[in-house]
Amino acid sequence: MFETLSGRLEGALARIRRKSRLTQRDVDEALREIRGALLEADVAVGVVDAILARVGEAAVGAMASPSLTPGQQVVKAVHEELLRVLGGETFRLRYASTPPTVIVLAGLQGVGKTTAAAKLALQQAREGRSPLLVAADLQRPGAVEQLMVLGEQAGVPVVSEGGDPVTVARRGVEAARRSGRDVVIIDTAGRLAIDEALMREVAALSSAVDPHYRLLVVDAMVGQESVRVAKAFDERLSISAVILTKLDGDARGGAALSIREVVGKPIAFASVGEKLEEFEPFYPDRMASRILGMGDVLSLIERAEATMDEEVTRRGVDKLRRGQFDLDDLLEQMRQVRRLGPLKGVLAMLPGIPRELRNQDIDDAELSRVEAIISSMTPEERRNPGIIDGSRRARIARGSGTQPQQVSALLKQFRDVSKVLRQAGLGAPSATKRRKPPRRKRR
Numbered sequence: 001m002f003e004t005l006s007g008r009l010e011g012a013l014a015r016i017r018r019k020s021r022l023t024q025r026d027v028d029e030a031l032r033e034i035r036g037a038l039l040e041a042d043v044a045v046g047v048v049d050a051i052l053a054r055v056g057e058a059a060v061g062a063m064a065s066p067s068l069t070p071g072q073q074v075v076k077a078v079h080e081e082l083l084r085v086l087g088g089e090t091f092r093l094r095y096a097s098t099p100p101t102v103i104v105l106a107g108l109q110g111v112g113k114t115t116a117a118a119k120l121a122l123q124q125a126r127e128g129r130s131p132l133l134v135a136a137d138l139q140r141p142g143a144v145e146q147l148m149v150l151g152e153q154a155g156v157p158v159v160s161e162g163g164d165p166v167t168v169a170r171r172g173v174e175a176a177r178r179s180g181r182d183v184v185i186i187d188t189a190g191r192l193a194i195d196e197a198l199m200r201e202v203a204a205l206s207s208a209v210d211p212h213y214r215l216l217v218v219d220a221m222v223g224q225e226s227v228r229v230a231k232a233f234d235e236r237l238s239i240s241a242v243i244l245t246k247l248d249g250d251a252r253g254g255a256a257l258s259i260r261e262v263v264g265k266p267i268a269f270a271s272v273g274e275k276l277e278e279f280e281p282f283y284p285d286r287m288a289s290r291i292l293g294m295g296d297v298l299s300l301i302e303r304a305e306a307t308m309d310e311e312v313t314r315r316g317v318d319k320l321r322r323g324q325f326d327l328d329d330l331l332e333q334m335r336q337v338r339r340l341g342p343l344k345g346v347l348a349m350l351p352g353i354p355r356e357l358r359n360q361d362i363d364d365a366e367l368s369r370v371e372a373i374i375s376s377m378t379p380e381e382r383r384n385p386g387i388i389d390g391s392r393r394a395r396i397a398r399g400s401g402t403q404p405q406q407v408s409a410l411l412k413q414f415r416d417v418s419k420v421l422r423q424a425g426l427g428a429p430s431a432t433k434r435r436k437p438p439r440r441k442r443r
């Protein structure tokens with residue numbers, strides 16, 4: 001789902017993500033591409049503008065900030081904005097203290113109401129509840145039969161008694177109360193478009209049973225039209241939340257990104273396929289990460305922000321830029337990055353790392369050795385490794401419990417890595433990060 005949007009956003013952010021310094025032009029270009037990606041995904045224009053305004057502000061801040069690379073901060077801002085428009089918190093149904101909890105599903109024709117009713121019932125049954133399905137779509141021939149079949153598959157009883165939808169719904173709730181079922185899910189009729197007859201019918205049904213939840217079922221493939229529909233339903237029915245269906249299709253994502261912001265109602269569930277199991281709570285954070293296609297990077301950035309000392313990072317960056325990055329800085333940065341966790345994991349999370357660095361054979365034990373070696377050097381040697389001759393090397397090796405060859409190897413590695421970093425023109429914080437193997441003691 002959201003492949004196109006995700007691909008375009010990643011493209012827009014890939015360039016900026018690697019920059020150690022942002023110019024106004026970089027930012028303008030990235031914002032333009034993000035805008036294009038969102039509009040193409042059919043996100044409502046007002047929502048696009050709101051996202052861009054905040055990301056733009058963050059980008060200005062990032063241009064002046066020392067921590068991480070500014071590009072990554074822009075990525076993070078985009079993620080935060082996506083999360084915000086998707087609603088932040090995951091929606092949770094609260095079950096009534098006096099059962100049954102009554103839920104009415106409404107929506108246009110063919111959006112997946114009947115399927116969603118059975119899916120929701122299955123999910124609740126698996127959580128140990130005893131739902132009852134009520135077939136109140138008396139409009140479409142075969143609708144009651146369809147729910148019966150789905151209910152059977154879900155192992156949930158289905159009732160449909162009475163001559164009109166309102167009566168069927170009311171009797172369904174009574175039946176649940178009598179038989180001790182604790183949730184009632186009422187499936188209603190759909191129409192091709194919003195019309196007065198449809199609205200009157202669901203509104204009457206709803207006021208007759210006074211449900212705890214009025215869930216609007218929305219087809220994610222429909223794009224912006226679905227946002228208009230949601231608004232119309234909300235005005236008439238005051239919906240509680242939305243169920244987004246058909247997210248498994250090549251949905252452009254516009255509905256998901258607009259509904260919450262435009263209608264102000266949360267997305268509660270996502271339906272991601274025809275099978276009854278293909279239904280899940282809607283997790284805004286996972287969705288935002290999925291859209292950006294970079295959950296790992298984001299968690300790395302968060303971890304870095306939580307554990308790294310900005311001042312130390314900035315010092316390293318400045319020195320690297322001025323070509324003064326020495327072994328002391330390496331040690332300092334290394335200690336800092338170690339707190340991020342095992343090096344392999346960190347490297348795996350970073351996109352766009354030069355292959356030379358990725359392939360460096362750095363394991364955690366080696367890191368301890370590097371630390372020991374550098375610690376055995378005099379301040380002068382750390383600043384100016386060029387002065388390390390044979391006798392100094394022997395002394396350092398003795399002091400660190402290593403072999404002179406290992407000292408030489410480290411010095412060579414330091415020279416190589418410095419060269420690669422210079423050639424790659426890498427922004428320093430991530431550059432230093434990358435190169436120094438964070439490691440955790442292995443037992």
Ligand SMILES: Nc1nc2c(ncn2[C@@H]2O[C@H](COP(=O)(O)OP(=O)(O)OP(=O)(O)O)[C@@H](O)[C@H]2O)c(=O)[nH]1
Pocket residue numbers: 107108109110111112113114115116137140143188189190191245246247248249271272273274
């Ligand atoms: N791929 C996919 N298909 C779905 C999903 N949800 C529902 N469908 C399919 O969409 C079609 C319509 O689903 P229904 O549940 O009958 O939709 P409805 O809103 O009850 O339709 P009406 O009662 O006619 O208004 C069926 O073929 C479902 O299998 C989904 O999440 N993904």
Ligand SMILES: [Mg+2]
Pocket residue numbers: 113114115137143187188190
């Ligand atoms: Mg139906």
